[in-house]
Amino acid sequence: MIPNFIPSVSQAWWLLAAVIVLEIAGTVCLRLSKGLTRWQPLLLIVVFYVLSFGINSFVVRTLGLSVVYAVWSGVGTVATAAIGFWWFKEPVTALKLASIGLIVVGVVGLHAGARS
Template sequence: MWIPTVSQAWAVLSVAIVLEVAGTTCMRLSEGFTRLTPSVLIFVFYAASFALNTLVIRTLGLSVVYAVWSGVGTVLTALIGLFWFREPATALKLASIGLIVIGVMGLHASTRVAAAG
């Protein structure tokens, strides 16, 4: 079984995040499962994302992978909501997005320290 290096794992995790965001965006586009293509793509994108996460967890660890995947996915999804779907950008929403970014950066830094040490 292929075990990615740390740099490969981060690249694969990036692809998994993009797929997760695509799946979540398709939730909005499916209009409550009334549109077939985005409804099917929800499951396709999420399945591919979870499959990639399974490969990455072997290198980066469960806590980092899931936290970064969900955190970055949340930020990107929120930005899509703000810019594409014209959702309101409140101060609380923007501050919360900023806190998620800080947390993800901290988790990323923790893997660098662990890899170096």
Template sequence: MIKLPLLTMSQAWWLLGLAIVAECAGTTSMRLSDGFSRLTPSVLIFVFYAVAFALNTMIIRTLGLSITYAVWSGAGTVITAAIGFLYFKEPVTAVKMVSIGLIVAGVVGLHLSAKPLS
């Protein structure tokens, strides 16, 4: 097995951003696959999620599981909801917007509390 060196905090946060983008692309591909009836988006689901999980596996060594997964899933949820609203024309309600605001507040709080693991 190859053991990669520990990432710096800056590298970990940048890679987490890429993992979030990959996760959002994978989730969007789910919608575009039309229940696995379209080949390209169906394949892309697995490609994007493989990238996201591989990056998260590297990031967890620096940021820890609690920060990595919470920020990844929270930010991914907010971005994916925005894609649903803007691209797929899903309905926007006040309850949805308040809920998304709470997720954003939680992600910001986790980001501010992150310290490198030793």
């Protein structure tokens, strides 16, 4: 049974930050699992994603779903792309960087729209 916890706005933003870190960790483990053939990263994928979705269920009780999902997926995408460039030595192109910039603009726009 899910506890009847409704975070304050400040708590919800901190929880969202934790959710983003968990989602990024799960996505990195997805790469480390080598096509789901290594059991340790596979186990971590499940743990990180379950925790991420579970905690996110509390965050959406306080913050708007559109903002939560945009920030969660947008920040996660940008951070995961940066990890891919830096850690996994994936190629960086102008188109990729411009696309990441558009994601950031979109997330900021949704957040600004939620405040008005």
